[in-house]
Amino acid sequence: MKLITRNTDYALRAVCYIAQQKKIISVDELVAVLGVPRPFMRKILQKLSQEGITESYKGQGGGFKLKLATKKIYLTAIMSIFQGPLSLNGCFLKKDICPNRRKCVLRKKLLFIEKQALNQLKQINIEALAKG
Amino acid sequence: MKLITRNTDYALRAVCYIAQQKKIISVDELVAVLGVPRPFMRKILQKLSQEGITESYKGQGGGFKLKLATKKIYLTAIMSIFQGPLSLNGCFLKKDICPNRRKCVLRKKLLFIEKQALNQLKQINIEALAKG
């Protein structure tokens, strides 16, 4: 059961670092600080820019800064960028075994667990994470 | 975010079916009813027997029946057979970004979410699932 993938983790670390530095940060700096493979880090930062989390500056002295206040960048946003929609998978059980999907215990429980987890995750933003 | 894999799902369906029929069930019957590939179903049933969930009978008229009361077979038991330990992954953030792991917001939240999810899952047994 994996809630957070490496992609997301690297992205979080990068975003936290950028948040802390409050200036334009190049991939090279991130690589030096975070120890993530350079091309992979680049890919992640590009994605973050495409998705409007960061803003990029080309050319000498270029790099990335946050596009939004740290308060407004949510963990769930970054998770869904790298991991797709956050819903847990539903009940696989087919009709003949689980004739009434609405009443299916497993399905209901899984949905409940999903809701609980999302409620927690939704509360987390970069402001909180960057503080340490 | 996947809570339950296909393995587990097939296993659950098989166990529920066996529970409902209350007699020895062959893989062929399970395959016919559940539409799961035969060799895969076999592998799953073998595993369930090795792990003490089902009991197997060789030879003509053989097959599988449950070894325990449906009340005593927990979803979490079957999940861990096919998916390994159920704990969610911890916080990836490294020291330099997240200097105090004990205070790390993300880590704490993820652990809490894990606990909540497990609490729910632990309540589910085959008795409840087999009812539909």
Next chain:
DNA sequence: GACAAAAGATACTAATATGGTATCATTAAC
């Protein structure tokens, strides 16, 4: 006892998701 119908054991292959690399094009500061 021979045969057939079942599971046991085990090794292999395929598909998918994730993690990671490589390369060329574009932009902007100096």
Next chain:
DNA sequence: GTTAATGATACCATATTAGTATCTTTTGTC
């Protein structure tokens, strides 16, 4: 114009999950 940066994109590697194949062992039935 050169250099230092990102943009775009295509590719490769690894791990996990899903699924197959095959041979052995057991047991009921004739």
